[in-house]
Amino acid sequence: MSFLKLWPLLFIVLLVVTGCRSSRSLRGERFVLVVDAGHGGNDQGAAGRRSLEKEVNLEVARRVCKLIRKQCRDVEIIQTRPDDEFVSLNDRAGMANFYRADLFISIHSNSARGWAEGTETFIHPSARGGRSERMARLIEQEYVKTGRESRGVKTANFAVLRNTRMPAVLTEIGFISNRSEERFMNSRKGQKRLARSISNAFIRYRRSVP
């Protein structure tokens, strides 16, 4: 068999062996991912009827880290706050810049005065068309796969998006002000599904960037 005929086979073997890795990790470089659980400490974020945003964000962020650690051994994960503590927005972005992160994912819960439901993921206005937008779209696609209502990808001049020097997204996992979404976001099943969506999006993102 000629070498040319072997190429497709080699490609399949590489995919199986590398799992969630990209060509970058094949060169021995570690991918640095920052997972940022929004709010914390005396900054509780939005409040639902029975839970606080800071708690939900942290639970989902922890699950995201766990899933990615399990599936992508070559990824170094940095949590801006592994516990219930206050970290300023500048420090969150500063941490990601200091460690020269490859990707920044901030996890938040939404709130509205009137009735609202669904997920939405933000990127900085200057990041349109780039890797941030790609990651944001993948996250929203993964939410939809699990039956969530997607409000789409949006732009906002949030500090953590503005001050980070790498692709960055801020995902709103649902409305804590909506009774049934709050229940979902506090349930083990809901948190697992949300975390799975974000980690699946991350794995697809890694495969798609060199």
Ligand SMILES: [Zn+2]
């Ligand atoms: Zn928030």
